[in-house]
Amino acid sequence: MNKNQQAFAVSAICLSIILAGAIIAYRPGAVEMDAGLPAGFRYPSGVGVSQGIPALYTSPTSTLVSEEATQKTISLTGAGTASATADEATIRMGVEVTKDSAAEAISDNAESMAEVIDALLLQGISEDDIQTTSYSVYPQYDWTEDGRVLLGYTVTNMVQVTVKDLDIVGDVIDAAGSAGANRMDGISFGLSDAKMQELKNTAYILALGDATDKAELIAETLGLTISGVQSVTENSYVPARTYVETAEMGGDMAMSRAPTPIISGDLSVSVNVHIVFLFQ
Numbered sequence: 001m002n003k004n005q006q007a008f009a010v011s012a013i014c015l016s017i018i019l020a021g022a023i024i025a026y027r028p029g030a031v032e033m034d035a036g037l038p039a040g041f042r043y044p045s046g047v048g049v050s051q052g053i054p055a056l057y058t059s060p061t062s063t064l065v066s067e068e069a070t071q072k073t074i075s076l077t078g079a080g081t082a083s084a085t086a087d088e089a090t091i092r093m094g095v096e097v098t099k100d101s102a103a104e105a106i107s108d109n110a111e112s113m114a115e116v117i118d119a120l121l122l123q124g125i126s127e128d129d130i131q132t133t134s135y136s137v138y139p140q141y142d143w144t145e146d147g148r149v150l151l152g153y154t155v156t157n158m159v160q161v162t163v164k165d166l167d168i169v170g171d172v173i174d175a176a177g178s179a180g181a182n183r184m185d186g187i188s189f190g191l192s193d194a195k196m197q198e199l200k201n202t203a204y205i206l207a208l209g210d211a212t213d214k215a216e217l218i219a220e221t222l223g224l225t226i227s228g229v230q231s232v233t234e235n236s237y238v239p240a241r242t243y244v245e246t247a248e249m250g251g252d253m254a255m256s257r258a259p260t261p262i263i264s265g266d267l268s269v270s271v272n273v274h275i276v277f278l279f280q
Contacts, residue, residue: 073230074218074277078211082202083268086189089169092133093176094158094183102137102153109155112180119179120161123172129162158183164192170260191267196239203271208232211275219279228278235272 095112099105120130135158140151161176163169166189173184191199219226 076211076214078207080203080206081270082199083266089163090188091161092185093181096156098154105153105155115179116181119175134158173260199269203269207271207273215277224279230276233274238270
């Protein structure tokens with residue numbers, strides 16, 4: 001290669017280097033490239049965010065988030081409980097019959113159950129408040145040295161009766177027993193939907209008031225000023241619990257002349273809330 005060729009090759013290499021450097025160093029003009037970009041946007045310098053360089057774009061709302069994160073707060077829990085006397089009762093009763101054949105047991109059970117339902121209706125119980133909860137037919141066996149011996153078939157028909165007048169609960173039980181009901185699986189006292197909602201609302205108001213009273217006491221003691229509420233959440237809600245009394249009704253109970261005494265109790269609804277108060 002002669003000297004002219006060598007000089008041309010060196011010049012070409014130098015020119016390539018200069019051109020490459022110009023391309024790398026090139027920055028678009030603010031007027032051309034910044035149109036439509038958000039305020040605060042800047043172009044990358046070649047070093048990634050993961051290597052310690054701040055984000056390319058800082059949202060104006062980040063300042064607001066930072067301010068919210070540093071707000072002064074007081075977190076408190078309030079409790080409220082509201083009570084009322086039960087205004088309805090649920091009785092689980094039925095008829096159980098055992099006969100030699102399944103057909104005979106089914107027939108006798110149906111007759112007795114019809115008489116029980118008629119007796120309930122005469123007490124002022126609505127048909128809508130009488131619901132069948134279970135019905136079963138099963139054989140009864142005795143085990144001897146010779147093996148299993150069939151004793152007969154048992155038919156059980158159970159209903160759930162809702163009594164909305166607590167003054168007649170005892171009368172309803174007595175009337176059902178006299179009509180042939182020989183199963184009494186229990187009585188539970190509860191609240192109607194309207195009464196339950198009323199108690200729930202009252203309990204919430206008491207819980208909110210309890211938390212607010214605590215916040216005001218703290219603010220007064222420490223010389224603070226409550227400026228608002230950041231959040232309110234429900235910690236727990238405990239619906240009214242019923243008092244349940246189970247009674248065993250024997251075969252001779254239908255002949256009892258003594259009225260059945262029934263005493264209900266108060267039911268309570270409890271609510272706990274968590275409130276975050278803002279203060280200055």
